[in-house]
Amino acid sequence: MNISKDKSNDSGMPPPRGPWAILWLRLRKNKLAMTGGLTLIVLYLMCSFGGFIAPYGMNDTNKYTVKYGPMLFGGYTIVKTGDILAEDENFNEILLPSYEKRWNWFDGGLHFHDSDGNFTLRPHVHPLREYESWDEYGEMEYILAEDQTRSIPVRFFVQAEEEHEVFSLCGFFKVFGHTHLMGLSPADIPQEPNLHAGLFLLGTDVLGRDLWTRILYGGQVSLSVGLIGIFISISIGLFIGGLAGYFGGIWDFLLMRLVELLLAIPGLYLILTLRYALPNDLTSRQTYIMIVAILAIVGWASTGRMIRGMVLSLRESEYALAARSLGGSSLRVILRHLLPNTASIVIVTATLYVPYYILGEVALSYLGFGITEPDSSWGLLLKDCQVTEVMKYNPWLIIPGFFIFLAVLAYNFLGDGLRDAADPRAFLGASRNHEE
Amino acid sequence: MLTFSLRRLLSIPPLVLVVSFLTFLLLKQAPGDFYSQMEADPTRSTTEVLRQKENAGLLVRLDRNQLVAIGEFSDDGHRWSFADEGGERPVIRKDGTPVRAKEASRSLLKFQIDGIQYQCDDEAVVYRKVGAIEGFFSWLFNALTLDFGTSYKFNRPVFGIIAERLLNTLTLSLAALVIAYGLGVPLGIFAAVKPNSRLDHSAGIIAFLGLSIPTVFFALLAMLFASYTGWFPIGDMRSLDYDQYGFFGKIANRIHHLFLPALVLGTSAMAGYMRQARGNMIEALGQDYVRTARAKGVSEQGVLFKHAFRNAVNPLVTLFGYSLASLLSGSLLVEIVMNWPGLGRLIFEAISAKDEPLVLASVLISTLLLVFGNLAADILLAVVDPRVRLS
Numbered sequence: 001m002n003i004s005k006d007k008s009n010d011s012g013m014p015p016p017r018g019p020w021a022i023l024w025l026r027l028r029k030n031k032l033a034m035t036g037g038l039t040l041i042v043l044y045l046m047c048s049f050g051g052f053i054a055p056y057g058m059n060d061t062n063k064y065t066v067k068y069g070p071m072l073f074g075g076y077t078i079v080k081t082g083d084i085l086a087e088d089e090n091f092n093e094i095l096l097p098s099y100e101k102r103w104n105w106f107d108g109g110l111h112f113h114d115s116d117g118n119f120t121l122r123p124h125v126h127p128l129r130e131y132e133s134w135d136e137y138g139e140m141e142y143i144l145a146e147d148q149t150r151s152i153p154v155r156f157f158v159q160a161e162e163e164h165e166v167f168s169l170c171g172f173f174k175v176f177g178h179t180h181l182m183g184l185s186p187a188d189i190p191q192e193p194n195l196h197a198g199l200f201l202l203g204t205d206v207l208g209r210d211l212w213t214r215i216l217y218g219g220q221v222s223l224s225v226g227l228i229g230i231f232i233s234i235s236i237g238l239f240i241g242g243l244a245g246y247f248g249g250i251w252d253f254l255l256m257r258l259v260e261l262l263l264a265i266p267g268l269y270l271i272l273t274l275r276y277a278l279p280n281d282l283t284s285r286q287t288y289i290m291i292v293a294i295l296a297i298v299g300w301a302s303t304g305r306m307i308r309g310m311v312l313s314l315r316e317s318e319y320a321l322a323a324r325s326l327g328g329s330s331l332r333v334i335l336r337h338l339l340p341n342t343a344s345i346v347i348v349t350a351t352l353y354v355p356y357y358i359l360g361e362v363a364l365s366y367l368g369f370g371i372t373e374p375d376s377s378w379g380l381l382l383k384d385c386q387v388t389e390v391m392k393y394n395p396w397l398i399i400p401g402f403f404i405f406l407a408v409l410a411y412n413f414l415g416d417g418l419r420d421a422a423d424p425r426a427f428l429g430a431s432r433n434h435e436e
Numbered sequence: 437m438l439t440f441s442l443r444r445l446l447s448i449p450p451l452v453l454v455v456s457f458l459t460f461l462l463l464k465q466a467p468g469d470f471y472s473q474m475e476a477d478p479t480r481s482t483t484e485v486l487r488q489k490e491n492a493g494l495l496v497r498l499d500r501n502q503l504v505a506i507g508e509f510s511d512d513g514h515r516w517s518f519a520d521e522g523g524e525r526p527v528i529r530k531d532g533t534p535v536r537a538k539e540a541s542r543s544l545l546k547f548q549i550d551g552i553q554y555q556c557d558d559e560a561v562v563y564r565k566v567g568a569i570e571g572f573f574s575w576l577f578n579a580l581t582l583d584f585g586t587s588y589k590f591n592r593p594v595f596g597i598i599a600e601r602l603l604n605t606l607t608l609s610l611a612a613l614v615i616a617y618g619l620g621v622p623l624g625i626f627a628a629v630k631p632n633s634r635l636d637h638s639a640g641i642i643a644f645l646g647l648s649i650p651t652v653f654f655a656l657l658a659m660l661f662a663s664y665t666g667w668f669p670i671g672d673m674r675s676l677d678y679d680q681y682g683f684f685g686k687i688a689n690r691i692h693h694l695f696l697p698a699l700v701l702g703t704s705a706m707a708g709y710m711r712q713a714r715g716n717m718i719e720a721l722g723q724d725y726v727r728t729a730r731a732k733g734v735s736e737q738g739v740l741f742k743h744a745f746r747n748a749v750n751p752l753v754t755l756f757g758y759s760l761a762s763l764l765s766g767s768l769l770v771e772i773v774m775n776w777p778g779l780g781r782l783i784f785e786a787i788s789a790k791d792e793p794l795v796l797a798s799v800l801i802s803t804l805l806l807v808f809g810n811l812a813a814d815i816l817l818a819v820v821d822p823r824v825r826l827s
Contacts, residue, residue: 401653
């Protein structure tokens with residue numbers, strides 16, 4: 001290292017860059033890849049601090065605000081549809097009102113004027129009132145809509161009465177606290193019968209929980225499953241692929257038959273069958289570990305085969321031969337010489353494969369075999385859409401899907417950029433980036 | 437090539453055997469089975485449930501001699517024995533004193549001797565639980581005659597159910613493939629002819645979106661679209677009034693139902709084909725023969741379609757075989773979300789109901805599909821491209 005440095009200083013050239021520096025330089029030029037990377041950083045940070053960003057706790061339910069629309073995009077107002085003729089207890093004819101709620105896009109919901117109608121920079125929300133609506137059979141139902149005559153300010157750094165987690169690292173290391181980034185202060189909420197208030201930026205789910213809060217908590221599971229899963233399966237793949245490729249012979253034969261076996265069963269069928277063999281009464285921590293384990297068991301095979309192929313060819317390279325002839329042990333040659341040379345491709349493959357783990361968790365949880373209530377994950381949140389009628393009348397329930405899409409898209413952008421930056425020749429014949 | 441195909445064909449039976457064996461063990465490993473709930477239900481007679489389990493091949497009824505051969509054993513602190521004393525049935529002794537069948541069955545509901553599990557019904561008829569290995573071999577011998585057992589849930593032979601559902605899945609996958617090829621290959625070729633054009637860039641974005649959109653999410657969006665516009669039916673393969681249509685009406689009805697699921701499944705596969713087609717075409721356009729053709733004065737169209745296109749598209753013919761794995765996994769989700777009665781939804785229903793014969797057969801048939809798909813792709817590749825030598 002020193003020698004080359006001296007040389008370059010003599011010739012007045014800048015010092016030569018290492019392979020990682022070159023990779024970074026190339027990657028930085030790829031706008032899509034950088035956007036993807038940045039999106040991922042934001043997503044991961046957002047979900048790690050999910051408890052702080054969310055206005056509520058993960059399971060704060062409010063039975064009065066079930067399936068309320070997303071305040072970020074508008075709000076419901078009440079429309080009188082007619083009167084129902086009825087009799088009171090003294091047999092006098094009375095008229096009972098019949099209402100219908102109507103969705104107003106970007107009108108109501110989160111807005112920037114106070115109760116008196118003056119513009120302010122502080123966002124406000126309207127309180128929600130339960131209106132008694134009668135139908136022709138004399139049945140009364142409550143319809144929840146905004147009381148637009150009043151506004152409640154949204155406060156920043158509000159203190160919640162209960163303690164919630166503020167920061168969480170993949171759901172394992174948690175910090176608790178009372179502060180939320182934004183929310184409604186209890187002091188601002190008028191105490192009246194039939195009047196409720198909430199800050200539901202992306203609406204509420206079928207149990208009246210804030211969807212944005214659930215998304216943030218769910219992301220902790222969905223996003224970390226991808227990272228931990230790929231870490232485990234790449235480790236297994238490196239170990240087994242390295243073993244099979246370096247030693248060859250019977251090892252190679254047996255391990256590759258195992259790989260073929262795993263690849264012969266269509267992924268989701270294998271995942272579901274493995275899930276079937278495991279018990280149902282698991283705690284949330286156990287469920288999480290089970291999902292990661294299943295996905296890693298299914299996922300290591302293809303990386304293992306790839307690494308085996310690379311080690312097989314690298315084994316015959318001059319430097320490996322030199323290391324062997326200098327008396328290097330097998331372990332040393334594999335660990336010091338062969339595996340580091342696969343590093344760039346391993347990193348690229350890992351980035352491109354993370355989406356499969358995220359999607360695996362989504363599929364398992366959506367089908368009801370993964371994360372279950374009362375926990376949260378992006379797949380589980382989509383489960384509310386299983387009944388098409390529910391989805392049709394509460395279309396915001398599909399919003400978690402956009403977050404999955406975003407995460408997968410970001411990983412694909414980053415992985416594609418990394419692939420081009422790492423070593424274009426190593427992936428000759430593989431599909432190409434469109435930003436050539 | 438013949439030897440290659442033969443060798444590959446010969447490697448399939450062992451693979452299928454191992455897959456079915458491991459799947460069988462996995463399913464046996466699962467806690468509880470289809471009948472656990474029935475057994476726990478006090479309103480059902482144990483005799484009835486155990487007889488059903490016997491029919492399903494989970495239990496074997498012990499005859500008189502086998503019962504006597506069990507000898508003396510202890511259970512719950514009591515000594516039990518079955519003794520042949522010439523009567524109609526063996527006499528059951530508890531701690532040496534004969535007891536009546538009802539009393540015996542109450543305390544001997546489930547017992548274990550030397551690792552073998554026994555179950556006892558209301559009339560003290562004793563059944564032995566079939567072990568995993570034993571069960572597998574009896575399943576295997578039946579399977580060789582295409583008898584894959586009877587589904588617990590549907591109470592019908594598994595083979596018939598699978599055949600029906602397999603046809604639906606193949607229809608869906610085929611339609612998806614047609615969409616994927618029909619859209620993906622032309623888009624990829626046009627993008628490659630004018631690289632870095634607006635078309636190329638938008639094709640690239642479409643490819644990224646198609647690759648990245650989660651199947652569940654996409655299928656849900658399609659359902660949302662269908663329920664809002666009413667243009668497409670929500671789920672299932674045909675309408676309720678299907679039988680009233682004429683021949684063409686029936687076909688139209690089927691296509692109407694097929695369109696949306698196939699589009700969802702096809703779009704995600706399309707992205708891969710498009711990228712591949714574009715890459716192949718760009719590579720072909722850079723070859724010497726293209727330059728030679730241009731130098732000879734062949735028209736640009738002739739160069740593109742006669743020389744480059746053919747070479748670029750050949751490898752794509754085989755892609756479908758390799759994409760079968762993702763297609764099968766993808767169709768599983770599409771079928772469940774969009775209510776398409778295919779193989780994927782079948783395994784989901786079977787797993788939810790703990791219907792072991794059905795799960796086993798679905799896994800097996802999907803594996804066979806995949807293995808044969810890959811084999812077909814390998815052979816096709818050699819057929820269309822003489823440079824590929826199979827050995």
